[in-house]
Amino acid sequence: MRFVADQAQLARALQQVTRIVSPQNTLPALAGVRIEVREAGDADGHGTVRLAATDLTSEITVDVLASGVEPGGIILPAGPLTDLVGRVPTAEVRVEADSAVHRATVAYGRNRTTLQGFAVQEMPQFPVREEEPAVFDLAPGALARLARQTVFATAHDESRPVLKGTSVHVADGKLVMVGTDGTRLSHAWVAVPDYRGPALDFVLPQRALAEAARLAGSESTQLSRAGNQLEIRTASGTLVTLLLEGRFPDYKRVLPEQYLSHIRANTDMLRGAVERVNLIAHRDRAGSIRLSYSGGALEIQSEAVDVGQAYELVEVEGEGQAMELSFSPHILLDGIKSLETEKMALDLSGPEMPARLAEVEGSSYFHIVLPLRQMV
Amino acid sequence: MSRIRRLDPAVADQIAAGEVVERPASAVKELTENAIDAGAHAIRVLVPAPDRRHLIVEDDGVGMDRDDVLLSVERHATSKLARLADLDQLGTLGFRGEALAAIGSVSRLAVSSRPPSADTGYQVVVDHGLRVSAGPVARQPGTRVECRDLFRDVPARLKALPAAPAEWMAIWQVVAGQAAAHPQIGWTLAEEAGGAPAFATRPGSTLADVLLAWLGPDAAAQLIPVERTALAGDVSVSGFILPPDLARGNRRQQVLAINGRVVRNFSLRAAVEQGYGSLLPERRYPGCWLQISIPAPQVDPNAHPAKAEVRLERERAVAGVVHQAVQDALRRQHAFPLQAASADGAVESASPLRAAEQAAWDWPSAASGASPAPLHREIADLVPLSQWQARYLLCQGAAGLYLIDQHAAHERVYYDRFKQSAAQAVPVQPLLVPLVLNLSRTEAQLLATHGEVLAASGFELEPLGGSSAALRAVPAPLMDVADVSLVQTLFDSLLAGGAYGEHPVSWALDHQLATAACKAAVKANRPMTRPEMERLLADMAESPSPRSCPHGRPTLLVLSLEEVDRRFGRR
Numbered sequence A: 001m002r003f004v005a006d007q008a009q010l011a012r013a014l015q016q017v018t019r020i021v022s023p024q025n026t027l028p029a030l031a032g033v034r035i036e037v038r039e040a041g042d043a044d045g046h047g048t049v050r051l052a053a054t055d056l057t058s059e060i061t062v063d064v065l066a067s068g069v070e071p072g073g074i075i076l077p078a079g080p081l082t083d084l085v086g087r088v089p090t091a092e093v094r095v096e097a098d099s100a101v102h103r104a105t106v107a108y109g110r111n112r113t114t115l116q117g118f119a120v121q122e123m124p125q126f127p128v129r130e131e132e133p134a135v136f137d138l139a140p141g142a143l144a145r146l147a148r149q150t151v152f153a154t155a156h157d158e159s160r161p162v163l164k165g166t167s168v169h170v171a172d173g174k175l176v177m178v179g180t181d182g183t184r185l186s187h188a189w190v191a192v193p194d195y196r197g198p199a200l201d202f203v204l205p206q207r208a209l210a211e212a213a214r215l216a217g218s219e220s221t222q223l224s225r226a227g228n229q230l231e232i233r234t235a236s237g238t239l240v241t242l243l244l245e246g247r248f249p250d251y252k253r254v255l256p257e258q259y260l261s262h263i264r265a266n267t268d269m270l271r272g273a274v275e276r277v278n279l280i281a282h283r284d285r286a287g288s289i290r291l292s293y294s295g296g297a298l299e300i301q302s303e304a305v306d307v308g309q310a311y312e313l314v315e316v317e318g319e320g321q322a323m324e325l326s327f328s329p330h331i332l333l334d335g336i337k338s339l340e341t342e343k344m345a346l347d348l349s350g351p352e353m354p355a356r357l358a359e360v361e362g363s364s365y366f367h368i369v370l371p372l373r374q375m376v
Numbered sequence B: 001m002s003r004i005r006r007l008d009p010a011v012a013d014q015i016a017a018g019e020v021v022e023r024p025a026s027a028v029k030e031l032t033e034n035a036i037d038a039g040a041h042a043i044r045v046l047v048p049a050p051d052r053r054h055l056i057v058e059d060d061g062v063g064m065d066r067d068d069v070l071l072s073v074e075r076h077a078t079s080k081l082a083r084l085a086d087l088d089q090l091g092t093l094g095f096r097g098e099a100l101a102a103i104g105s106v107s108r109l110a111v112s113s114r115p116p117s118a119d120t121g122y123q124v125v126v127d128h129g130l131r132v133s134a135g136p137v138a139r140q141p142g143t144r145v146e147c148r149d150l151f152r153d154v155p156a157r158l159k160a161l162p163a164a165p166a167e168w169m170a171i172w173q174v175v176a177g178q179a180a181a182h183p184q185i186g187w188t189l190a191e192e193a194g195g196a197p198a199f200a201t202r203p204g205s206t207l208a209d210v211l212l213a214w215l216g217p218d219a220a221a222q223l224i225p226v227e228r229t230a231l232a233g234d235v236s237v238s239g240f241i242l243p244p245d246l247a248r249g250n251r252r253q254q255v256l257a258i259n260g261r262v263v264r265n266f267s268l269r270a271a272v273e274q275g276y277g278s279l280l281p282e283r284r285y286p287g288c289w290l291q292i293s294i295p296a297p298q299v300d301p302n303a304h305p306a307k308a309e310v311r312l313e314r315e316r317a318v319a320g321v322v323h324q325a326v327q328d329a330l331r332r333q334h335a336f337p338l339q340a341a342s343a344d345g346a347v348e349s350a351s352p353l354r355a356a357e358q359a360a361w362d363w364p365s366a367a368s369g370a371s372p373a374p375l376h377r378e379i380a381d382l383v384p385l386s387q388w389q390a391r392y393l394l395c396q397g398a399a400g401l402y403l404i405d406q407h408a409a410h411e412r413v414y415y416d417r418f419k420q421s422a423a424q425a426v427p428v429q430p431l432l433v434p435l436v437l438n439l440s441r442t443e444a445q446l447l448a449t450h451g452e453v454l455a456a457s458g459f460e461l462e463p464l465g466g467s468s469a470a471l472r473a474v475p476a477p478l479m480d481v482a483d484v485s486l487v488q489t490l491f492d493s494l495l496a497g498g499a500y501g502e503h504p505v506s507w508a509l510d511h512q513l514a515t516a517a518c519k520a521a522v523k524a525n526r527p528m529t530r531p532e533m534e535r536l537l538a539d540m541a542e543s544p545s546p547r548s549c550p551h552g553r554p555t556l557l558v559l560s561l562e563e564v565d566r567r568f569g570r571r
């Protein structure tokens, strides 16, 4: 294998794929990047180099245009290679691999570094699914937003593995993503007007979603699901991931059926107030912040023994019952931070009942938090 | 005259017997128990083959005559027990009469023995259950049991055996453990006759001598004596523990012997470890060698096939005594080598301890309130001289020159404060999606009996029928760590009987509090002004255990005037 690539492009591509490589691996090839030129170049020797890395759950591939290509492939250690290419001072990088000894030379100007690698077969590849995949497109930026709004609410511990993923439901021209760690829940959706296939239901690992979102940025994406695999294709690269097994809890049962109070607030104002009140609440391990709603005002307070009290009043529009609730400080703040519209809704269903934070414009996202209960 | 009788089959069946020998180390345990029961003064264990499946145990005990040698290898033949009722008054370690038979059925076993009164000895050889030979032999008084090719014809066992070095370790552990339980016997463990022993003690030793052989002089010098009699003189605990900074990552340095029997007992072990409280870093286990004596009728040695686990009638109460004994020992032990004498007596002679012993019956924690005033006064009286390396406070005080680790000390202060506030009511975070747990039978029972205790501390666990339960709410401060293992910790501490000190729920919190304290405390390389130092010392003097940080590291060191004088050649 041989090719010449633009240093900046190659460095960027390497960074994109190697994010998924975990530094500790029992299989040394898994700490590597697979580099392949699959087809001979055109008449001028131009062609594509495909870079790939995997953590065994997901695989990221990114293509880079190159010149002087000759087919072949090798796996090179991700860390050293990425660091090296990132530091190369010349505009071009030449890579030449000797597949007999699994060694590659990375040359730049008159200088070069030789790296010992592995045969391409040593990196497990995802089986190609035979069945016809269900395919649909997401609008530019949509995947990144869905990830921003759901991944933070998913679980981080291992007690319920399925909660380490985001549930995805596609039906009736809509894709709904839900993430929950057991105490809060994020629910976001986008339109998929072109999808006419059968309803889809699967659970996407949080890491794969976060990485795919990073890869996609503000671009559009194409998702294809076949069996237990999902492929997310973006302009910069492709991520294929295995889906999580297990049944996602029936979250609809915990959504309140009706709300007793409806509050509209300016998102930044409420967020600022909660951030400041949190400063005190955080001082106490058992700290909580208290919201009291009555008429046109929301009072937010906290106190910590030996530290002090905080009090803020935020003017809001609202209707419905006056009510008082307490929340875990960071849970409420995380929820408010996930809202991306200027105005927000806070709907309350009772003092110890779930509360809903929602975007007002577009209403494509809401977040449910459970208040704390004071022990008697 | 023959001493051995066949057990009445009904009695034999009543004594639930299981697999006695599951590995070479368990054979060593059985054979050394027999030697102890035979009143030996010296016991020698040889393990010649590198694969550890060839064992010889030799003693100078009462021995057996011809008839007894022949009977000894038969099933349910024992000289130690005739009726089940006698189990209550058992004075021996063996009672089932099946060890020799069991070993003889899975190896080539040679038993040769001579009572001191007889002129010659007698030997029987059994190969995998079949008698191969029997006849007189010349030998000195006592018994020698040799077992070769253990498990040769039991491929399943053979395959499951641990690697030889691990087995050697386990055998060492058995012999050293027996020595700690019976220090007056002289013990030798060697790989070959005449070879350098891997473990050796002399007849007539004390536990301290045995531990010197076990630990070597450096660690042995740090042993802290433990001594306590309670529950109207019924229960006494004596032995040694090691200070928290010598704790290990495993429990190999722990021996608990009840009436001379080395046992495993979760509650007692937990009682020792909880006695160290926050002095122990996480997942470190203290060294302890404790001999516990309890009236025989309150101990049921028949709870486990290898007799390694015993059932105690008043387990919680006994655990309470052990806990208190360990706590007292740690408190009494002065942080500093000198000046210990005055502090020692004061705590021990106090009379409220009697009342505490009474309380131990019901809720053995009640006694833990009293604080060791001398140490606290000593710290309160410290005069800060300066700060060294922006890390240590130099202070002058009763025992000499004190070096105080500012971070560790401050950490201790915060930890105590957090702990106090954690004991107050906390808000509860209900779970949107309950966590469904699978409980063991014992856990399900605990839930049934302790549901209210749990709910009162903010854990809402609802039985779902069968073996599952739903966790519906957790105390808000524990939300980030509310997973299966937290609930496990909770059950473990409930299982341990809540016998000591604080509320079980607070144990689950301990680690969290320690981490929070570490974050909050002043770090090293932070200059401190004199008022700051004074404040820190004053806070320290209020702490229930000012000598160590919550992770178990010491907070202070002292250099005595005598020591300094000596070094300057003034003495």
Ligand SMILES: Nc1ncnc2c1ncn2[C@@H]1O[C@H](COP(=O)(O)OP(=O)(O)O)[C@@H](O)[C@H]1O
Pocket (backbone or CB within 6 Å): B004, B030, B034, B035, B038, B059, B061, B062, B063, B064, B072, B073, B077, B078, B079, B080, B093, B094, B095, B096, B097, B098, B099, B100, B101, B143
């Ligand atoms: N080392 C020994 N010295 C004297 N007698 C022994 C010795 N080992 C075994 N025996 C006799 O053999 C009998 C059977 O031993 P064992 O099978 O271990 O059963 P147990 O110890 O339960 O009685 C013992 O009761 C004892 O009388």
Ligand SMILES: [Mg+2]
Pocket (backbone or CB within 6 Å): B030, B033, B034, B093, B094, B095, B097, B099, B100
């Ligand atoms: Mg025996």
